[in-house]
Amino acid sequence: MKKLPRHIRDNAARFFRAEEGAAVVEFAIMLPLMFAVFALIAEGGRLFWSFQNVITGVRDTTRHISRIAPSDLCASSPSASISDFTYTASGELSALSTGNIAVSLDALSLECVGAANEYRVSPVPVAVVTAKLSITELPFSPLFHLVGASAFTTFETTVTDRGRVFGP
Template identity: 35%
Template sequence: MKRLRKHIARLKGCDAGGPVVEFAIVLPLILLFIAIIIEGGRITWIYQSAAAGVRDASRMVARIAPIDLCPAGSVAGYDAMVTDIVENRLNGPSVIPGGATLLDVIPVLHTRTGAYRIDPTCVVEVRAQVQIDYIFGGVFGWFGNPLGPVVTEVADQSRIFGV
């Protein structure tokens, strides 16, 4: 019994394990901050890739569509090409892991009146819906509910110059 008291007294006075306990308390917060930084950068990268793809697609349609498309035309024939452009840009080579799904790409033709060379003039708008999955959604679940995917829409317009 005396020996046990001696060991307990010795352990009470020893604080060698303090840094390990402090690290164990702070570790979840450090992991959360790292996950937030990685997810924020990844989401920004995906959004910018989608925006670049939509911009490229609207410019491509603006260059190859006929200039007289405006009175009663449609850009529905460019659906496959526009989808391919946005998909290739979104899923292209990247250092950052994927996790984006292209849900829908829609090209729409708008008629604008004004002081243009041809009045009314046509403007093509390309809209893309992108679903972004969180790769660290489970880590965020440690601090509440896990995060599900987010759906965002990206759009761009270009005036049709024609061929």
């Protein structure tokens, strides 16, 4: 095997000793990871904010239903049914929806807690509101491809709250 000419060996050695571009190379290596961290922070904050809004909305809807529904829902002949308030609950929860965030009423049900004559109003009516949260088209999801993760298309969860029905 022929030896390389001296000037080529000297140039190669000088090239490997030089460190002028090391910072640029390190930055180029870390850039995708920095993008992924930024996307994770932005998406996490957005998901947290949306989830907190839905929790607050479900809690407020449950409180509203517990104040407008009659307290005799668990009686043998109630003056109304819990299903009479589905439209109200659905309207309150759908008002939280935006373009990519859908909030809908999943279920509005009634639990009768306690035995007869255990409390002043026995059994006690408890309204149960369950909402479904769907978040689609996460804006930063393509950035997760940079670090090998799959893009998230939809995030779905349910939120449930219970409240004793006091009546008007």
